[in-house]
Amino acid sequence: MARKVAIVGGGISRYEKPRRETFEEMIAEAVKEALEDNPRLDLKDVDNHVLSYFSDHFAQQLAASWIPHDYLGLTPKPIMRVENGGAGPGTTVRAAWALVAAGLSDLCLVTGFEKQGEVASAKANEFIALASDTDFDFPVGGYYTGYYAAMMQRHMYLFGTTEEDMALIAVKNRNYSLDNPYAQWPVENGRKPIKVQDVLDSRVVAWPLKILDCCLLSEGASCVFLASEDVAHKYTDTPVWITGVGIGSDMMRPGDRPDNPGFHGLFPEEADAYPKHAIRPREPYPDISNFGACRMAAREAYRRAGITNPYKQIDLFEVHDAYDSSELQTTEDLELCKRGHGKDLIRDGQTYVDGDVPVNVSGGLEGFGHPVGSTAIAQTVECYWQLTQMIGKKHFSDKTQVDGCEVALNHSHAGTGTALAVMIMDRVKDRRW
Secondary structure (H helix, E strand, C coil): CCCCEEEEEEEEEEEECCCCCCHHHHHHHHHHHHHHHCCCCCHHHCCEEEEECCCHHHHCCCCCCHHHHHHCCCCCCCEEEECECECHHHHHHHHHHHHHHCCCCCEEEEEEEEECCCCCHHHHHHHHHCCCCCCCCHHHCCCHHHHHHHHHHHHHHHHCCCHHHHHHHHHHHHHHHHHCCCCCHHHHCCCCCCCHHHHHHCCEEECCEEHHHECCCCEEEEEEEEEECCCHHHHCCCCEEEEEEEEEECCCCHHHCCCCHHHCCCCCHHHHHCCCCCCCCCCCCCCCCCCHHHHHHHHHHHHHHCCCCHHHHCCEEECCCCEHHHHHHHHHHCCCCCCCCHHHHHHCCCCCCCCCCCECCCCHHHHCCCCCCCHHHHHHHHHHHHHCCCHHHHHCCCCCCCCCCCEEEEEEEECCCCEEEEEEEECCCCCCC
8 A cells, every 4th residue: 555645844946037046056945945944854854855857958967966966965865857848847746756655765855946047038948849849840940839829729719718818817827926925927027917908918929829928937946845644743743645646648749639549538528518610520639729638647636536526626726827828728627617618717717816716826837937847846835835824924925825725736737738747735634525
C-alpha cells in the first residue's frame, strides 16, 4: 500500500523580470521562507531533493539542478531533475510524491525555478517554441501564441466563445494579482486595475489573442516540502494531504489531433454534444478546441481522491493560464461544466473568489507570473496557504482567501496540451465523500 503524503511547508521567491539574483539564490530565498514559516522543518531531515526547470537555454547551464542542491548544503543526498515542458513542475511534485508514497523518502524537498530575463523577449519566445516540433511546426514560424490562437479560433467557431469572454478572464486574473505580493504584474502595471476594454484594445499578437490575453515572461523560484504520514505531524500541526495525482498526454502536433485514435471510445458522450453546424471528426473529443490530456489527468486524480463531482467537491482551482483562452478550455476539460460552456462560468462569475469554483485567485500566469519550472510549484504553495488559511498572513490581505477552503486542485500544462499533470490537495487526511 502506498503511504499517504502531506505538504508540510512551502515558499515562493517573488516573480519579476529581471531578477538580479542567481537561480540558486532565488531557490534559497523560497526555501528560507518555508523554514521561517515553519521552524520545525530542518534541511538536515531532507532525504531527497527533486528540482524542476524547463530550459537549459535561459540560464546557459546544463545540469543546473546540481548547483542549488550544493548551494543549500544538501550534498551528498540524492538530487534529480524532472523535465516535462510546462507540466514539469507539476510532474516534479508528482515524482516527489511517488518517492514518499513508495517509502523511498520521508521528507522530500521540491524546488523549481526559471530565469527568462537573461535574453530578449523574442529570443525567450524562440526558446519556448523549441518545445514544439522542430522538424515540422517550428521551421514554418510556429510560436505558441499562434498555436493557441488557432485552437481558440476553433473553440469560438464550435461554441460561440468571444473575445470578451477571454478578456473577462484576463481582467479577473490580473486584478486578483494586485493582492498577491509575490506577483509580477502589479509591479509591471503600476498596481493599476484593468478593465475588459483595456484587454480588447491591447496589441494583437495572433488573433484572437492580444498582449493582455497572454501570460508573462518571468523569473522566480518556489519550493514545497513533502512528508510521509509517519512524520508529517513532526513538522506541522496543519499538514495538507495529497489525495490524488494524474498525468495525461496527447499528440505533439495539435494539427494531428482530429481523429486521434488514442481517444477512440473514451468519451462517447461527446459525439451527441458535438455542434450540429460543424463537420464531426471521427473522434469528436478533444478536436483541437480542447485538451484531452487534461481530462485524462483529471479523471485519474479524481479517481484517486474519490472526487465524483469536481464542481461541488473542490473549493479552489489553480490552473495553467498561459493564455486566458486556455483557462476557459481547461475548466471544461476539468469537467466543471459541459464542453463549450466554459464561457458561462466566467460570464456568471462562478470562477471569482466568491463563486462556486474560484479559479486562479492568485493571479494565475497572467498576473502572478510564469517562470516555467517554478509555476505549478508556486501554485501548489498558494493552494497550501489557502487550505491552511494563511493567505491573510502571506498576502497581507484576506481579499483572495477562499472562504471555507478545504479541497484544492493544481493543474500543470505543457506544450499545446501535450502533457498535463493534475493534483488534488485536502485538509482532511481520510475524507469520506
